[in-house]
Amino acid sequence: MNHDELTYRIAFASIRGMGYDLGRKLLEVIPCERDFFEMTEGQLKRLTGSNSKIQEKGYRLECLEKAKREVDFVIEKNIQVTYFTDSDFPVRLAQASDAPILLYSTGDCDMNAAHIVSIVGTRHITEYGRRFCDKFVSELADLLPGTVIVSGLAYGVDICAHRASMKYGLPTIGVQARGLNKIYPSNHRNDAARIVHQGGRIVSDYTSQDEIHKGNFVARNRIIAALSDCTIVVESADKGGALITANIATSYNRDVFAVPGRINDEYSKGCNRLIKNNQAGLITSATDLLDAMGWESTVEKSENRELELFPQLNEEESVIVNLLKQKGDTHVNMLAETLGWPVYKIMSTLVELECRGLIMTLPGCRYSLAIK
DSSP states (O other): OOHHHHHHHHHHHTSTTOOHHHHHHHHHHSSOHHHHHHSOHHHHHHHHSSOOGGGOHHHHHHHHHHHHHHHHHHHHTTOEEEETTSTTSOHHHHTSTTOOSEEEEEEOOOTTOSOEEEEEOOSSOOHHHHHHHHHHHHHHHHHSTTOEEEEOOOTTHHHHHHHHHHHTTOOEEEEOSSOTTSOSSGGGHHHHHHHHHTTOEEEESSOTTOOOOHHHHHHHHHHHHHHSSEEEEOOOOSSSHHHHHHHHHHHTTOEEEEOOOOTTOGGGHHHHHHHHTTSSEEOOSHHHHHHHHTOOOSSOOOSOHHHHHSOSOOHHHHHHHHHHHHHOSEEHHHHHHHHTOOHHHHHHHHHHHHHTTSEEEETTTEEEESOO
16 A cells, blocks of 8 residues: 555544445545545535535545644554455454444454454452453363454453453454554553564554543444454443443344343442343353354363463472462462561562463452462
8 A cells, every 4th residue: 555545544534423334435436535635515515415524625634634644653653554445354343334444453463353252341340350351261262262352451351351361372452542652541551562462453443643532432342342243241330331332232233241240249230230131141151152152162171271271380389379279369478478488589489470370469469370
């Protein structure tokens, strides 16, 4: 793609209200994007049959100037630009009438993989939700290797889903609510880098010049829902962004599932209501998902998961792992007291085990095995 063509595509995509359906209809009657920007206001008005901001010559020129600046950023940072007429544009996304017609991304994850699942939920994830995410993604990695996990890089359920995906070797896509010039939230920059390094992808439909605001997050949610075969809500209060994503997924005729919780738990109320109102299927495991979606497992589940989880441990790591197997959730001070080791030695070993995905950190400086 040459420089000018990329500029006009970016400008065309940045027109307010430009979605998949409108873009397709316009290009059915206009030879190319350049012609759209060179048409007079009268020509566009006759074409669309109504008054609209997109007909204003000044507005279109503003979009074009912005696009010229964006091309410089895209080239400098080696950002991939996927346009809705490209052969590798996500097929699932193209089925949504309000889908963006252009995506900016970095990474190599296939956005047209055979199985893509979005996992969403509250920013205030509980230990119940964290354990479900870890267990579910672990099971899914066993049953359907290569399944792509999509989420929004946010705190809580989102980042837990991304981290579990990386931990168990599944590619994951993080959909940003702002341009790729910065990772939001900034605390997840290292996670974003790991996602790309481990075969995932960071995606956005915003330019590097777009300001971040509340509306971006709802708009981002439509991409999360549309990229996927189904959406799983892990935890949600009675109101929240995850429920918006579930509603959007339903509007796209995608399957929605929710993890049930206790009736008095604040962050299970949304999930329980989805299930109660038949807006989501009840899900407790990856096997439930495969059964509901009619997907066939591609491998037999290992009969010795423990051998897979704890390969090649050194002496110190083996001692801590065995102790956590015996005691369960344990405070770091109790580990130090039981083993008679200095805390710094305990902490360095715990950090190494956590980086390898073998243990997990709990609130209050407590640790447990990732899979029990």
